[in-house]
Amino acid sequence: MEKIKQKDNRFLIGKRIPLTASFSKNMSLITSFWQSFQQDIKRYHLQQKKPFEKYGITFREQSKLYYACCLPADITYPDDFEIFLLPRSHYFLYEHIGPMRKLPDTIQYLMKQHLPAAHLTPKQIDLVYYEAYRPGFAYQDEYSVIEIGIPILQDTPDHMPSISAKSLLQGNGKPTEPYTWFGMDYNMNLYKGCPHGCIYCDSRSSCYQVDNFDIVRKKENELSILEMELKRKKRKGVIGIGSMSDTYHPFEKTEKITHDALELIYRYGFGVGIDTKSDLILKDIDLISAISKQYPSIVKITITTADDTLCRIIEPHVCVSSKRFIILEKLHQAGIFAGILMMPILPFINDSEENIKTIIEQAHLHHAKFIYPGFGVTLRSNQRSYFYYQLDRFFPGKRQLYEKYYHNTYSCESLHHQALWKLFQKECQKYGILYRMNDIIHAYKKETGIKQMSLL
Structure with missing residues (x-):
């Protein structure tokens, strides 16, 4: 399923790692990083008020690419966590169905084929895309759903809404x-x-x-x-x-x-x-x-x-x-x-x-x-x-x-x-x-x- 939706600012807390130019190497780094992040969640006893959600965000900072494992910022968090912003924007939302290891293929398909064919242009902002993991997600499950959100350019009205x-x-x-x-x-x-x-x-x-x-x-x-x-x-x-x-x-x-x-x-x-x-x-x-x-x-x-x-x-x-x-x-x-x-x-x-x-x-x-x-x-x-x-x-x-x-x-x-x-x-x-x-x-x-x- 896919759609375009405007989303307001969303704040997340988490930790980051630098990425490389290799998709396959990055996937290995990200998988290991998620395992480490899961241990942090248990070690710090981080509990959410709402149904548990996790986010992965890929973003630019000073010409470098990073990945962050995150939780919604509605809980007190430890000093070695950062606060991240999913900025207000129109997002192209797409549901990836399948195990996490196949996610890079879906991202490449969306960026190189699907968005250009739909005449949609990714926004040139720090956030490249996010992944949202809902309750019940399993890394290897062939039927797990991961929401992908890519910020895109949209025509803005020339008058006040x-x-x-x-x-x-x-x-x-x-x-x-x-x-x-x-x-x-x-x-x-x-x-x-x-x-x-x-x-x-x-x-x-x-x-x-x-x-x-x-x-x-x-x-x-x-x-x-x-x-x-x-x-x-x-x-x-x-x-x-x-x-x-x-x-x-x-x-x-x-x-x-x-x-x-x-x-x-x-x-x-x-x-x-x-x-x-x-x-x-x-x-x-x-x-x-x-x-x-x-x-x-x-x-x-x-x-x-x-x-x-x-x-x-x-x-x-x-x-x-x-x-x-x-x-x-x-x-x-x-x-x-x-x-x-x-x-x-x-x-x-x-x-x-x-x-x-x-x-x-x-x-x-x-x-x-x-x-x-x-x-x-x-x-x-x-x-x-x-x-x-x-x-x-x-x-x-x-x-x-x-x-x-x-x-x-x-x-x-x-x-x-x-x-x-x-x-x-x-x-x-x-x-x-x-x-x-x-x-x-x-x-x-x-x-x-x-x-x-x-x-x-």
Whole structure:
């Protein structure tokens, strides 16, 4: 059986060996390596939660060819294991039926005959192909099935993909339940997925069921749905945007979905709460300012590090921290209540007193009204694998520290969180910056009343 299927990022753990130019010699090396890997599985007592799966991956690294024996990365793994990525891609999937020793013949047939005849081109990426071994596989069994996955080139659409949506606004307009985050009365996400590539993003977690998270999708007829829902709401309120997906993606330059949604929010007399890391928000600064004069509104700019070099690693595809401080200054000049989401503060990476103090100092210089902190990071299924993969890439040795101190816990607080909290309080009080949730909510809602009085 064969088919083409798009697959999301999949993380694996395992060990590698270098390959030669000889298929027959490689098969002998791989067979012996699998036997050694099986012993490692028993020695380390590695147990999977789901039905047992194993993977073999052939990949390039610095012009050399390697083979890795792997397991899904949903278990704690020993220090001599690596984490590998099966990248998001379209894959040509083919079922090899027969013993493992005949696998090289099938691979050569697919690469040299079958794919060219089907006008399919293998993708020139590090991964050459993978093999997936399901429960019940036996090396010598004539009827064993091995799934082969070869990444291939596929035409990409010239427009943003869309998904169906029946509603947008969540919440009942009562700020006490269930949306008390910054006093939001309603909540919505205009986009699904995010291209910013932040290594820690909670929205990658399996519980949210967002496949292919790095691919941004819009919602069909979302502006019509939003207008209909705004008309029907009996209670005005503050609408939170961007909790799961940044309000200002690069696509906003052309799609202008956020802009058009803000126009509707203004027309129907609601307020807005915006979460973003992007300087594209400045294109809507006049509109947001107008909204804030008619109903309480707030903008939260995420800043986790004052170091632009570190920012480019942990938040690679969005503007750096120094530019975000400038955003805060311009929002202040426009009369918009704005401040900083200082989260997550990643243990062993940006949880230093120097980083906290510098962020607060820069917040003061750029007139941030508040800073709301989180001295740690939350890690869940799938998100944890992605985060650990990035740690191994950019911060060697840090993944082992997370496993040592946090194991598989959800909340990973900085080991210094108590000292950092005391420092944070002291510095915020020194500069008159708000940091408690109730104080922030009270201040921005009160400020709109003052603006309205000044217009009388």
